[in-house]
Amino acid sequence: MIKITNLCRNWGNFSISGVNLEVKKGEFFGLFGHNGAGKTLLLETIAGIWYPDKGEIFIDSKNMTLLPPEKRNIGFVYQEPWLFPHLSVRENICFGLRVRKRKKKEIERRIEELNVILKLDSVLMRKNTGLLSGGEKQKVALARVLAINPGIIFCDEPTHSLDSNARDSFYKILSDIRKNFATLIVFVSHDYEELKGLADRIGIMEQGRLVQVDEITSRF
């Protein structure tokens, strides 16, 4: 569960101001806004990349406002996959587990579990992440996030540069994860139709403000 009260942050030429939001556990929340509306910055602020000037962030009713990002257990999938180019596909996926000093056996087991969900067989053996296709890259990025078992996943237009096939399989994976693990997912897009098919509720951002939050049925 995420609860945000009166979140403000100023970057000099752009600011987020007065964002209030509550997202329940297991909910699929869509965040809609045009380019430059501040969607990515809002998510990054909640994830702890930036600290807010004002306001508070509660995650599972704990105050996380000033906690560093590594303590928040939020998975972040960006528009670009940002796979670490100096690591192989497998090393990318178990990056978070290695940092947590998990045992080798446990890491192997986790990769097997992810393999069942994401069907990673074709890419797992590859060394060079640069040669994967766009869809494969995004899948690996998602696997890397899922490996650490986050309670919350932020997806910042991850399907932006994928074709419709890869997009559909990405959606399918997300809804499977949500069903199986009751994960809270915040999905950002500038395509309202895309969000309508996915989300339980949609928030609309304009110039750094969250102007409206709608149940998906009540809007149309």
Added chain:
Amino acid sequence: MFAKGIILAGLLALAQLFLFSWLDAGTNSLLFCANLFFIYCGLLYAKRLKNFRWSIYLAGYFALFFILFALSQRPLIFILVLFLYASLFHLPRILGYLFIFIFSIIVFTAYWISGLIVFSLFYFIILEFIRKRGNVFITFMLGMGFLLLSLILLPLINLLFQSSLQTLASTLNQDIRNALVVSFGTAFISTLIIFLFGVPLGFFMARIDFKFKPLVDALIDLPILVPQTAAGIALLVFLGPKTPLGNFFNRFFGINFAGSYLGIIACQIFVSMPFLVRSAISAFESVNPKFENVSRTLGTNPRQTFFKVSLPLALPGIFNGCILSFCRALSESGSLMVVAYRPSTIPIYVYDVFVQYGTKESVPITIMFLIICLWSFVVLKWIYETRRKSILRV
């Protein structure tokens, strides 16, 4: 085809008969082989080329004969060039370089290597002009750049050919070996120290914006602006004997900066620091902060993020900076003359010999130094390229 063969054979038989009278037997038999080879290639080309180009092939023979044999009286070079000409005729570009080679040997006998380089570059520019389908502006840019590069290249290359291998070998005495060890040892240690302190500075400068950033930025470039001797004097006044800091070090640690390895290292750090730090800054700037963000959300603290993500990704660029910094430290002389003339590094040793014995004695040592520096630069660059490929898996 047959007619062409007859023409060739007839002409060359005549030439051979005519020459028999005054060439010695060895040269003449070589010439005969070259001519036979020329005929053989001529027959091959007769099948492939049209009449016009084939007659150019023939005309080329006479031109070479006239220039090299008749005018400049060099039968051996004529034979060598004839072999090359016959085998390279189907590659017109390389043939152009061959003609430039001949031209520079005949015209600029003393400076033929420099001439060869200049005219080859010129020829290359013209070829580029043709390849780019006559884009005058880009070719002009290329030409301007090459003028600048040749200003660097010509004196150095000319210098390299000023001494024989034997003289070079005989200069390698104990003194110069000591100087080599001192130079490479101190430059390595200085680079290591700059790496340890410069990389954190580079990371900070690349990631954080603050009020006095332009000032710090200028400070990093300062050692390039300060004249080397001024830097030496500044260091001497700061650390030298009979200064408070120098006294302190001398009394409590028994360390002297002036005239010691430590002095050399201090000077080298002072002058070569900007190269590594600049490279580190741009290397870290080229690593997208999103990588670090992703890493943070995956659970790394700032220190782990630096060592697991930022540093490995920036390392190729930083290593490039290390090469520059190392080579700069190796070639430092101005401040060393002030702070630590002994133990002498190579630049100081060269200067020493030049002052004591003059140009003639210092040239072979300079060449030696140049070769060693260029060689280490090339080797390091090579390591850099392979490392870069293995790190970024491109």
